Amino acid sequence: xxxxxxxxxxxxxxxxxxxxxxxxxxxxxxxxxxxxxxxxxxxxxxxxxxxxxxxxxxxxxxxxxxxxxxxxxxxxxxxxxxxxxxxxxxxxxxxxxxxxxxxxxxxxxxxxxxxxxxxxxxxxxxxxxxxxxxxxxxxxxxxxxxxxxxxxxxxxxxxxxxxxxxxxxxxxxxxxxxxxxxxxxxxxxxxxxxxxxxxxxxxxxxxxxxxxxxxxxxxxxxxxxxxxxxxxxx
Numbered sequence: 001x002x003x004x005x006x007x008x009x010x011x012x013x014x015x016x017x018x019x020x021x022x023x024x025x026x027x028x029x030x031x032x033x034x035x036x037x038x039x040x041x042x043x044x045x046x047x048x049x050x051x052x053x054x055x056x057x058x059x060x061x062x063x064x065x066x067x068x069x070x071x072x073x074x075x076x077x078x079x080x081x082x083x084x085x086x087x088x089x090x091x092x093x094x095x096x097x098x099x100x101x102x103x104x105x106x107x108x109x110x111x112x113x114x115x116x117x118x119x120x121x122x123x124x125x126x127x128x129x130x131x132x133x134x135x136x137x138x139x140x141x142x143x144x145x146x147x148x149x150x151x152x153x154x155x156x157x158x159x160x161x162x163x164x165x166x167x168x169x170x171x172x173x174x175x176x177x178x179x180x181x182x183x184x185x186x187x188x189x190x191x192x193x194x195x196x197x198x199x200x201x202x203x204x205x206x207x208x209x210x211x212x213x214x215x216x217x218x219x220x221x222x223x224x225x226x227x228x229x230x231x232x233x234x
Contacts, residue, residue: 069096
């Protein structure tokens with residue numbers, strides 16, 4: 001299988017280095033010099049994954065990521081940034097990025113991150129299809145597992161793949177407390193190369209998605225982790 005990867009980076013040298021290495025790995029690379037061009041390409045050709053440089057002229061990586069995750073909720077995004085500040089990393093994750101890398105980086109590591117994302121997506125699909133029941137129902141929340149669909153009453157809640165997999169995992173064991181390490185292991189997998197803050201960011205996004213549901217909560221258990229509960233939530 002040949003993967004199709006779109007990279008948006010205004011530095012032609014970075015794109016050339018990645019292009020040469022991807023060619024050896026039989027990965028098809030589609031190049032865009034900025035965020036606007038990336039969105040135009042996405043409307044015509046849907047890649048398997050998108051790599052975004054943060055510091056681009058015009059439409060920067062953050063705004064491009066926001067638009068991609070809004071329009072294409074099943075396309076994974078990796079952010080490339082010269083910044084090593086925690087705020088910048090968390091911001092990218094909050095906008096829907098699946099992973100990030102700090103420049104300068106190794107093309108070999110970039111390929112490893114891409115492969116890890118695909119493995120996690122495949123793992124999530126297998127777990128949901130094989131192990132889970134047809135659906136979970138918690139008062140006004142219904143999780144259709146096979147259709148990967150979440151309803152608050154009769155209203156559909158849009159979720160990105162990892163948000164859905166995290167919710168489906170919680171739904172298997174309502175009331176149980178899970179540490180961040182356990183959630184990373186069970187939902188992201190052993191090969192996850194990012195930092196543990198990604199769990200907190202996804203929990204925050206999941207809480208926002210579930211806000212229309214008044215009888216389910218994801219509680220923080222201080223000093224331990226998180227638990228999914230069915231109760232009247234304030």
